[in-house]
Amino acid sequence: MIISLLAVIALGILAWMGSMMGFQYVLAVCLPYTAITVFLVGFAWRILDWAKRPVPFSIPTTGGQQKSLPWIKPATLDNPTNKAGVWGRMILEVLLFRSLFRNTNVSIEGDRVVYWSSKFLWLFALIFHYSFLIIFVRHFRFFAEPVPFFVNGVEMLDGILQIGAPRLFMTGPLILVALAYLIGRRIFNQKVRYISLLSDYFPLFLIFGLCATGIAMRYFLKVDIATVKVFVMSLLHFAPDTAALAKIGSIFYVHMLFLVVLLMYFPFSKLMHAGGVFFSPTRNMANDSRIKLHVNPWNPEKVYRTYEAYEDEFRVPMVEAGLPVVKQPEE
Numbered sequence: 001m002i003i004s005l006l007a008v009i010a011l012g013i014l015a016w017m018g019s020m021m022g023f024q025y026v027l028a029v030c031l032p033y034t035a036i037t038v039f040l041v042g043f044a045w046r047i048l049d050w051a052k053r054p055v056p057f058s059i060p061t062t063g064g065q066q067k068s069l070p071w072i073k074p075a076t077l078d079n080p081t082n083k084a085g086v087w088g089r090m091i092l093e094v095l096l097f098r099s100l101f102r103n104t105n106v107s108i109e110g111d112r113v114v115y116w117s118s119k120f121l122w123l124f125a126l127i128f129h130y131s132f133l134i135i136f137v138r139h140f141r142f143f144a145e146p147v148p149f150f151v152n153g154v155e156m157l158d159g160i161l162q163i164g165a166p167r168l169f170m171t172g173p174l175i176l177v178a179l180a181y182l183i184g185r186r187i188f189n190q191k192v193r194y195i196s197l198l199s200d201y202f203p204l205f206l207i208f209g210l211c212a213t214g215i216a217m218r219y220f221l222k223v224d225i226a227t228v229k230v231f232v233m234s235l236l237h238f239a240p241d242t243a244a245l246a247k248i249g250s251i252f253y254v255h256m257l258f259l260v261v262l263l264m265y266f267p268f269s270k271l272m273h274a275g276g277v278f279f280s281p282t283r284n285m286a287n288d289s290r291i292k293l294h295v296n297p298w299n300p301e302k303v304y305r306t307y308e309a310y311e312d313e314f315r316v317p318m319v320e321a322g323l324p325v326v327k328q329p330e331e
Contacts, residue, residue, distance in 0.1 A: 001187060004201035008258075015257035016250050024245040027253045035260035042267025043275065050279040058289045061282040062100070063079050068290065081288050086269070093283060097122055097129075121185065128178035131171040134158055138169070142232045172215045179208045203271055206262055213255040223249040224259075254259045280284060 009243075016196035018027050064075020076085045079095065092098040105118040140151045159167040180328065183204050186196045217223050227247045266272065277283060311318070315329050
């Protein structure tokens, strides 16, 4: 955990010092282009690799009654037997984290093992993902002119409370609270801490730094937003406006470095569950093992030997041993 935190702090210091020492072009032009290339190539490679993996058997994770006899009610979403059930299950899984909703904790009370419902992980995971999605959509303001209508709509809903000036977007503090819970859960929950690795802590700290620097730019360490948009639009047109680099504060380059590291890290980390969930056979397959025969194509072709052939080969020894045979040996 400490190593991940120090790594993120070091990245922030590196970006701050680099912007002060005149490396704005490297931080804001070279690295973003590299990061986008690595992200797209890496993401496509992982998806294609998963798509090519054969899955000969029906191996979905189930949580309910499988379809069997007519008078036994099946669990169509927890144990789907057709594509409609799989679609319904996947939609609820992707949009509402349905399996995580049934999250449970276990504790030992005296000589008993007690399981009890725990919805906090589901709640804060949902808050984090939807807040991140809304923040992502809001950033389309910097990539399009005129600003798409749906971006204005999302901003209106996100800042509907009209708190402060500039107005407070609710997703800002919400995502920080959600990230604090997810990090704290790995630190203070002994069972989760035991199985947590550097690859679990690093993206959480990195995203926390990304969100924190974004909030700092909006409310505390102000930057010229108009100049930022001009520069971002120039990047999109592959004609970077180097004159704008000196007008943007150092906090922007810290924010940018966190973003490019996240993009390059994404395809090779656990964050790829964003795309991998659609290729997981435990989720995207119907449990139709009672309806359809699943044959493993990797099995070698069988060479069968009939009893008649066996007896033809060993008929004489069988007779000499006193074993019954279908056909007596020739004299």
